[in-house]
Amino acid sequence: MSIWWSLQLRREAASVPLARRLLLGAMEAQGVDAEVSHELSVALSEACSNAVRHGGGGPCEVYRVTAFIDDELCRIEVADGGLGFPGGPPVVGGSGQGNGNAQGDGRSDGRGDGDADGLEGEVRELAVGGRGLHLIEALSDRVRFGSEPGGGGAVVTFDRALRRAEGALLRAS
Numbered sequence: 001m002s003i004w005w006s007l008q009l010r011r012e013a014a015s016v017p018l019a020r021r022l023l024l025g026a027m028e029a030q031g032v033d034a035e036v037s038h039e040l041s042v043a044l045s046e047a048c049s050n051a052v053r054h055g056g057g058g059p060c061e062v063y064r065v066t067a068f069i070d071d072e073l074c075r076i077e078v079a080d081g082g083l084g085f086p087g088g089p090p091v092v093g094g095s096g097q098g099n100g101n102a103q104g105d106g107r108s109d110g111r112g113d114g115d116a117d118g119l120e121g122e123v124r125e126l127a128v129g130g131r132g133l134h135l136i137e138a139l140s141d142r143v144r145f146g147s148e149p150g151g152g153g154a155v156v157t158f159d160r161a162l163r164r165a166e167g168a169l170l171r172a173s
Helices: 015-029 034-054 116-128 131-138
Strands: 003-010 062-069 073-080 142-147 154-161
Touching: 003 015, 015 034, 015 062, 034 062, 034 073, 034 131, 034 154, 131 142, 131 154
Parallel strands: none
Antiparallel strands: 003 062, 062 073, 073 154, 142 154
């Protein structure tokens, strides 16, 4: 069985736990390992929080969350109606659990070469904010950043291979 759902939510903080609980329930129904479910729900919470916090300025005060869960993969997309990513999609460096496969507009990160300027830039970025995108990347196997067609709104899509819980009764097909 595959599960696919899409929500349109108001850009309010109260919408974040709603999306998270729906994802956790769907993954539990699919028999996904609790640790994988928790990590994906944290990544979703970060993406939703970013949409709530930064998705304004455009014509829309809602954002969309779409999730697809099948036998092997969970794909989540969060899209807002704001101004998108100023200066193009971000390119975050890979460290942590994820495979570092973040994709933006094809530009090189430039921070991974070990030079002092790159490290200082990364520290400055993390000090001001930006931890959410790094966390999403660390908890996912693949992350893509983009904009809605027509240049409006940010889109964050992330995938994670699924691991089944021991003794799970339901197996997606």
